[in-house]
Amino acid sequence: MTSRDFDVDTREIAALALTFQRSPANLGKDIVKVTEVAAMKTKVAAQGILKGAVSQRQRDSSGRFTKSARGPTHLPYIANSIDYDIRPIWMGVSAEVGYNKDKPQGPLGNIVEFGTSKNAPLPALLPAFDAEVPVWQRLLEAIVAKGAI
Amino acid sequence: MSARAHTTAVLSLMRATGVTVYDGRVPDAPSYPYAVLYPDLGMLTPPMLTNVSCELTMTLYVHAVGTTRDQAQWVAEKIRDALIDVRPAVTGRHLWPIRQDITRPPERDDTLPAVVVFDQVATYRLRSVPASAA
Numbered sequence: 001m002t003s004r005d006f007d008v009d010t011r012e013i014a015a016l017a018l019t020f021q022r023s024p025a026n027l028g029k030d031i032v033k034v035t036e037v038a039a040m041k042t043k044v045a046a047q048g049i050l051k052g053a054v055s056q057r058q059r060d061s062s063g064r065f066t067k068s069a070r071g072p073t074h075l076p077y078i079a080n081s082i083d084y085d086i087r088p089i090w091m092g093v094s095a096e097v098g099y100n101k102d103k104p105q106g107p108l109g110n111i112v113e114f115g116t117s118k119n120a121p122l123p124a125l126l127p128a129f130d131a132e133v134p135v136w137q138r139l140l141e142a143i144v145a146k147g148a149i
Numbered sequence: 150m151s152a153r154a155h156t157t158a159v160l161s162l163m164r165a166t167g168v169t170v171y172d173g174r175v176p177d178a179p180s181y182p183y184a185v186l187y188p189d190l191g192m193l194t195p196p197m198l199t200n201v202s203c204e205l206t207m208t209l210y211v212h213a214v215g216t217t218r219d220q221a222q223w224v225a226e227k228i229r230d231a232l233i234d235v236r237p238a239v240t241g242r243h244l245w246p247i248r249q250d251i252t253r254p255p256e257r258d259d260t261l262p263a264v265v266v267f268d269q270v271a272t273y274r275l276r277s278v279p280a281s282a283a
Binding site: 110114115116117118120121123126127130131 | 173175179185187189192206208210212214251253256258260261266268270272
């Protein structure tokens, strides 16, 4: 191994930093807005998986869910225990989507999401998150592009 | 785009550790300690700049189970060492190295009739495209 395994060209990063410095004041508001929408959509999609309204996995070419799947009939309240929370943090915004342990069957969220030593998981949050992140990233890119004009 | 072929490749890696590995179902009287794999079917999405859903991203749920916390963690580490950064071989597919996704502290499970066990969960991601698209 040589002392130079890779080169980093930071010119584009510097250009992006300049873009942020020139951004309009409401850029931050737009980022908060799309992040909150992403959190809400993740919550709704995860609830949909658990309620059996939509499939966890199958989507058609336009991104719509195409197959139905059964929800856990022995956990009728688990879907409604999913909540999201959004809060400002230094230089940004934080969104959290998860099972609210104060709601009925909320404390069972980990068992549903990850399974147990003898039972398979019924993942809802992870697939919902995976489906939403690319959409959220595209929206963030659009906001940054708008700020660069 | 066979999720089954990917799962088989992962099971082979896990079983090469010598740890008891169950495939999606744990028998009524399992041999402790053990690992059990719950693979999902994977997401099929189009790779960037294409419109054909041929990129497969699978999530592998691995439970490492022992009668003590130490046993569960030992199994979890053996499995992680066998999987992480490894490219399983699947005919006709180009696979990226397996990456760890989520890990959780061991949980005590006292719901079984005859034994109290500790269960350490970790999830891994496996991603592939057709070899012709790599």
